[in-house]
Amino acid sequence: MTDSSLRDAAPEVFWTSRFTPEISDPVPDRATADLVVVGGGFTGLWAAVQAKQDDPDADVLLLEARHAGYGASGRNGGFLSESLTHGHGHGIARWPGEFPRLVELGRRNLAEIAKTVADHGIEADLRLVGKTTFALAPHHLGELAGLAALHERLGDRVTLLDADAARADVRSATYLGGLRIHDSGGLVDPAALVNGLTGLAERLGVRRFDRSPVLGIRRDGGGLVLRTRSGSVRAGKVLIATNAFPAPLRRIRPWVLPVYDHVLVTEPLSASQWASIGWEERQGLTDNGNQFHYYRPTADGRILWGGYDAIYHFGGRVDASYEQRDATHQLLARQFFATFPQLEGVRFTHRWGGVIDSTSRFTPIFGTAHGGRVAYAVGYTGLGVASSRFGARVALDLLRDEPSELTRLAMVRRRGIPFPPEPVRWPVVALTRHQMIRADANGGRRGAWLRLLDRFGVGFDS
Known part of the structure; x- marks a missing residue:
């Protein structure tokens, strides 16, 4: 079953396979800007947009090594989470004193994303439908019960599901129970969101240059000089948003672990196939293991199924050849049909992988360099679709002369522990x-x- 289901799966990203990205020219030699943003994913795009909204007269230049959304921003599962702390359980354990404030900031952040999408007519299939996490083992039931109680204390509308209720919602015999979070978070087409933010940035006056990897940054008098393949760029300030890709500021690299995540997408299901699994609310789904799956419907009636394996390559290497991994794609296919045996015969049309920027504390790290002229926000550990906007806001605040509410947060001021160097x-x-x-x-x-x-x-x- 597995071999036949994968036989015709194209080795490409479903989200970006439906259009050809508009790739701009490389940055010209001796370009100048008030602010240069390095990296054209969600963090970089949100940073450029917010910088222009803060100061429409600012000259903002966005440099991307390939094209906007090439990395994780254009190839993820499209889950929108309110959490800035990799889940409430992790957040309250790590930052108990400021956790309620972090919850409030996360909710505000997601609301601002939804408002931006609505106000600017960005067609990204954004749906705030919440999600369900399923228990696949007996010990998951207690964990989900504790999480349900925490969400209720925070004012979230949740339903704790027993096995019958979980299987009535989504029909899989593997479910022993579940936690339905009704209003917190949702789903989006990530590549469409990238395109929408790219267009918004350009309308606001951001100058964008693709095929312009930044190879180094140095101070020069009262400013900074960035070295690119096509020449030098002079900037007043720089915001680094390279995430899993090697940063031009080398001090960031020990804190970021690049790991590869892999994804499958099915062909569109028929009405009878959808009826066989229920899933009437079409919310995002995950399971509760240490190694977990995430899965969701697409706008045209497919199922995206990914996760479980997190593959690290020696030396932290990032290479396009790692995006296809037969062993992992075959494992994902077997696990898909073990979850939904009633879908036997369904074929996968797309298979891909992408590199995620993990940190040792599961949440982004923030910092500055070159006398405060450079700021960075990296390390979203798989939950960056929404929290990248918050990270961009923090990095912009760090570039200001005065501290802000966000830069005073312990989550921002402390960075956790770096990963050890190789060969360890x-x-x-x-x-x-x-x-x-x-x-x-x-x-x-x-x-x-x-x-x-x-x-x-x-x-x-x-």
Whole structure:
């Protein structure tokens, strides 16, 4: 079944396969700008848009190594999360004192995204439909019950599902229960959102140049000089939004772990096939394992199915050849049909992978360099579709002369622990991944290694 279902799957991203991106010229030599944003994904686009909204007269220049949305921004699952802390459980454990404020900021951030999309007519299939997390093992039930109680204390509308209710909602015999979060978060077409933000940035006056990787940054008098393949660019200030890709500011690299995540998309399902699985509200779905799946419908009636494996390559290498991994795509296909055996015979039309910027604390890190003239926000660990806007706002605030409400947050001021250098990094990541798989198979009981990482707020995730 697996081989036949994947036989015709194109090795390309479903979201971006439906149109050809408009790729601009490289930046000319000796260009100048008040602010240069490095990276044309969600963080960079939101930074450029907000910078122009803050000061319409500012000269903002956006540099991208390939084209807007080439990286994770154009190839993710399209889940919008209100959480800025990789989930409420992680947030309250790591930042208990300011957690209520972080929840409020996350809600405001998502509301501002929805408002921007509506106000500017961005057609990105944005739907604030919440999500459901399913229990696949008995120990997940207690975890979801605790999470439900936390969401209720925060004012979220949630429903804790027993096995019958979970299977009545989405018909899979693998579900032992679930947690339906009705109003928090939703879904979006990520590539369409990239296109919409790119158009908005240009209408606001942002100058955008593709095929312009930044190779280095140095101070020069009262400003900065960025070295690109086509020449130098002079800037008053720089905002780095390279995320999983090697940053031109080398001090960022030890904090970011690039891991590869993989995805499948089915052909459009027939009405009878959809009826066989229910899923009437068409919300986003995940399961509750350490290694988890995420899945969702598309606007044209397909199912996107991804996650589970998080593959790190020695040396933190980022290479397009890693985007196709037969073993992982075959594993995902087997797991898909184990979840929905009633869909036997459905074929996958697209398969791809992408690199995610993970940090040891699961959330972005922020900082400055070159006397405060450079700021960065990197490391969203798979939840950057919405929180990248918040990260961009923080980085812009860091470039100002005065502290703000956001730059005073402990989440912004502290960065956690960097990953060790190679050759230590690879075996540490491999050990952690092995122990996570073992914990999932052992009733959720975390061994000594994972407990040690928990003590220091350190982990590995996608």
